[in-house]
Amino acid sequence: MSALFQNYARRSIHITEGKGTVVKDENGKSYLDFTSGIAVVSLGHAHPSIVKTLQVQSEKLWHISNLFESPAQEKLAETLTADTPLDCAFFCNSGAEANEAAIKLARKATGKHVIVTFEQSFHGRTTGAMAATGQDKVKQGFGPLMPEFRTVPFNDTEALKHAVKEDTAAIMLEVIQGEGGVNVIQESFARDIQELCDSMGVLLIIDEVQTGIGRTGTRYAFEQTPLVPDIVTLAKGLGGGFPIGSMLGTERLSTHFGPGTHGTTFGGNPLAVAVAQTVVDHVFDAVFLQEVKEKERVLREQLAPLLDLPEVKGLTGKGLMLGVVLHDEAAPIVQQAEENGLLLVPAGPNVIRMLPPLTVTEQELKEAAAILKQTILGHSKVKS
Ligand SMILES: Cc1ncc(COP(=O)(O)O)c(C=O)c1O
Incomplete structure (x- = not known):
């Protein structure tokens, strides 16, 4: 028996370190952290x-x-x-x-x-x-x-x-x-x-x-x-x-x-x-906040092709708090994305929430959107 109360449905990976948007598990596998510890790590992991x-x-x-x-x-x-x-x-x-x-x-x-x-x-x-x-x-x-x-x-x-x-x-x-x-x-x-x-x-x-x-x-x-x-x-x-x-x-x-x-x-x-x-x-620096808005624009642009997929109903949210609304359950996609190196968190039963650190780079936004698209495509193939 675990010595912990079982009040969290924990995922099985064991994260041991992080820098910026990237975290690593105990086996050295890297993940893009688009959870930010549920909107917490605003300046990324281990900001100097x-x-x-x-x-x-x-x-x-x-x-x-x-x-x-x-x-x-x-x-x-x-x-x-x-x-x-x-x-x-x-x-x-x-x-x-x-x-x-x-x-x-x-x-x-x-x-x-x-x-x-x-x-x-x-x-x-x-x-x-x-x-x-x-x-x-x-x-x-x-x-x-x-x-x-x-x-x-x-x-x-x-x-x-x-x-x-x-x-x-x-x-x-x-x-x-x-x-x-x-x-x-x-x-x-x-x-x-x-x-x-x-x-x-x-x-x-x-x-x-x-x-x-x-x-x-x-x-x-x-x-x-x-x-x-x-x-x-x-x-x-x-x-x-x-x-x-x-x-x-x-x-x-x-x-x-x-x-x-x-x-x-x-x-x-x-x-x-x-x-x-x-x-x-x-x-609170005006330039930093303007960059967050610019990153929203990039992420939305990168996520736009997802809207052509039959699994995806729409996009919602503001800034770096965006949701990809699915017709079906979000949890299996979130699980598969994790295996593909992208950490996400559901919001409600059918929304995938994207909450990267506010310091996320344009390249990381592009990589995350690509992983998510591949994950949804792969998931629909397995289902059909
Ligand atoms: C909008 C909002 N209010 C309150 C809380 C509770 O915060 P905490 O978990 O720090 O008690 C949360 C946590 O997710 C939240 O999203």
Whole structure:
């Protein structure tokens, strides 16, 4: 018997090292990593700047707790909130924790309880974040769930209008639903949400755990929409592989998170903050972000021939968070692609998600698209 709980359906290869977009297994076989550890390794594996930051910081100070002032947290908070509608940051260790903070803050600030969320959303596995998640399979067996979450279909204004009432504290959403199938918000729906929030005095929580920190070609995905968030949650790409999460909020909300209201021992630990500062200093550079957009263009161009295959239904997503939508199950293609040297991750049952490091090269994008095409062609031959 394994000494580990079997809560992950792990793939059998054993990755031992990585550099940039390429990882190697214990037998020395190379793979193009188009998972980035599920949208985490934003600057690629073992980026020299992050390695250096971690080395330097690890010789200075690892941990001191939030009992003490932290100029490094202050600086990171300023970088994350600059030129956004947000003013303050709280640091934690994961996406689920960031969303727990958001749920607590929204309830405390408004004195209301209901949070409206969307079908196919994913907000994490802790009790509050799980209750917010719009996927039954995530919640099965874990009831009774935290009450007062109302879940409606995504991109459905009428359903949303019915759900948002006097008792509603916040609407919580992903601009692109990652785990749920790379489902992109419609511009008109985003406008309707904003109007509803403004007219009803309802807070807007945007979960940018997967879409944030340059993944879609802007610092945050909401910047490409008419949405003006009161709260934004981050994790994954923020630490480039070092665990860190964050909740950003407006000044108006900050008075509701005074001393003693919320906290965590490790959140904003000096190692995590030093690495995250290095990551955002790279990613928030206008030239870097423009390059992500250019890489999206290249990847879409390379993936376009897939649309002629009968197995492929379409392409979805933004930036370097693209989904190849299949008619059938994505898992067998993902498995076969791995054998062919390309690591991918499904989103929902029939979408292949492509999440390369933001530092991926044009050549790697071309190679990955070619492997994926060969894999789909090979798979259909075996089936016929
Ligand atoms: C949009 C979104 N929110 C929250 C989470 C949960 O983050 P974590 O696994 O760091 O708790 C995820 C993880 O996939 C996510 O994609």
